[in-house]
Amino acid sequence: MHKKSIEVCLTPALLNLYDIKESVVVVIDILRATSSIVYGIDNGATAIIPVAHVEDCLNYADKGYLLAAERNGEVVAGYDFGNSPFSYVSDKVKNKTVVLTTTNGTKALHLAQVNAHQVVIGAFLNLKALCSWLKSQEKDVLLLCAGWKDKFNLEDTLFAGAVVNELRKDFTHFDDSCVAAEDLYLLAKDDLRNYLHKSSHSHRLAELNIEEDVKFCLQLNICQAIPVLVGEALVALKA
Amino acid sequence: MHKKSIEVCLTPALLNLYDIKESVVVVIDILRATSSIVYGIDNGATAIIPVAHVEDCLNYADKGYLLAAERNGEVVAGYDFGNSPFSYVSDKVKNKTVVLTTTNGTKALHLAQVNAHQVVIGAFLNLKALCSWLKSQEKDVLLLCAGWKDKFNLEDTLFAGAVVNELRKDFTHFDDSCVAAEDLYLLAKDDLRNYLHKSSHSHRLAELNIEEDVKFCLQLNICQAIPVLVGEALVALKA
Structure with a gap:
């Protein structure tokens, strides 16, 4: 049996250091891109296409x-909605294709x-479903944190740690960033929201007035969908 | 009064993301380069010149x-000694200049x-002396972990966390990697050696048979020296 390894790439700027040809890469951008994507696909969106800039959306108009x-936390005039996961409810997205603007998440995905x-796409919302599937694959796993402008961030690292914690018994090799991410998650898991108050990102998010979004994105296992990248679009993985 | 910030750069590959023009950068390569450098300067070495490759040493022959x-853990034939901190005792290095080969540390220093x-140079060996001096400076601080081949490593991050923990009251701004490094340090500090058994690096070091070096490098505050980079050489900072 293949000895499976997990590595955590703490920011997209380090991705070139990893050999991922035979790996499943899980892209993580908890606040809020990958949470909204998981929720949207779970609610029946046909596909979600992530793009880096608002202007790129126009190519799909x-x-x-x-x-x-x-x-700056406001829906751009003329667009259907913003990045809040609350926009990705069934009533709005079922059987629709959504073009989503996200800087850090798109960069990580494209790399x-x-x-x-x-x-594939990970978020606290689909943690268990994602981990069950990863366990069933004979593949190494790289957990890719989208971070913030190529820097380390806490919320993506905490989620990577949650995945490591779930997969620990089924994998054999863990790098130092797995150890760090898992220990930070174990420290934070009883009150993720409170722990994230320590983060710089948290202050920035508070200014954007998206506290309800943050709370939503920190819920565990309310979704079964695992979005997978096919071409330029994220669609539901068929198990 | 200047509001002082601390940031932790988890690997040299991320250094270009930080504006360090007005900052003191602390280079950290705990196993073993910066520990040996601190110990050597503390023991009266005139200067220590770090170079990246064994071949570069020959320029100083x-x-x-x-x-x-x-x-591979052995002194290269024809050289005076290796990288063990035990080589940097007073009897050997006092009033001498040493040319030291270190891949990760040299890269971080040059960048x-x-x-x-x-x-300046940090190690557990000079933690308190370094932090007292950093507190006295009206400068921002960047803690630069040398890492391992541009990847994150635990031991350098733990030391960064120890510095953050010492400086917390005297600085006002901390980034997410400060929070992570400090929390990992607080988790590990009662038994650093045991904590590092989790790390991948630890297994590699065990193969090199340098357990005594590792224990030595994890001692706190046995040195007062703060090595500072002047030109290509590290010399004792005059307070």
Whole structure:
């Protein structure tokens, strides 16, 4: 049996150090891109296409897709909605394709796509479903934190730690960033929201007035969907 | 009064993300480069010149310097000693200049030197002396972990966390990697050696048979010296 390894890449700026040709890469951007993506796919969206800039959305304007774009916490005029997971409810997204603007998440996805065996999306919302599937695959796993402008951030690292914690018994090799991420998660897990108050990002988010979004994104296991990247679009993985 | 910030750069590959023009950069390579450097300067070495490759040592062969080079845990034939801190005792290094081969540490030093206001050397051995001096400076601090081949490592991050913990009351701004490093340090501090058994590096070090070196490098506050980079050489900082 293949000895399976897990590594945590703490920011996309370090991805070139990892050999991911035979790995499943899990892209993590907890606040809020990958949480919204998991929730949207779970609620029946046909596909979600992540793009880096609001302007990129315009390339999809005449295709009948929903366009999601936000600047400074406000929906951009003329767009259907923003990045709040509350926009990705069944009533709005079922059987629709959504184009989502997200800087850090899109960068991580595009970098991973070039070399990875497969790219999937993780969030606290689908933690157990994701981990069950990862256990069933005979593949190494790289947990790719989208971070903040290529720097380390706490919330993505905590989620990586949660995955390591779930997979520990089924994998054999763990790098130093796995150890760190898991221990930080174990420290924070009883009150993730409170722990994140320590983070710099938390202050920035408070200014954006998205406290309800943050609480939503820190819920565990309310979704079964595992979004997988196919071409430029994220769709539901068929188990 | 200047509001002072601390940031932790988890690997040299991320250094370009930080503005360090007005900052003191503390280079950290606990196992074993910066520990040996602190110990050597504390024991009266005139200067220590870090170079990246064994071959680079040869440029200094006719200057009367001590040459330290090691491959796979063995002193290279024809060199005076290796990288063990036990080589940097007073009897051997007092009033001498040493050329030290260290891959990760040298890379971090050279990168920092280009832009930083000042570059100093940190290790558990000089933790308190270093922190007292950092408190007295009206400068921001960047803690630069040398890591392992540009990846995150535990021992350098734990030391960064120890510095954050010492400086917390005297500084006002902390980034997410400060929070993570400090919490990991607080988790590990009662038995650093035991905590590091979790790390991948630890297994590699065990193969090199340098357990005594590791224990030595994890001692706190046995040195007062703060090595500072002047040109290509590390010398004792004059307080």
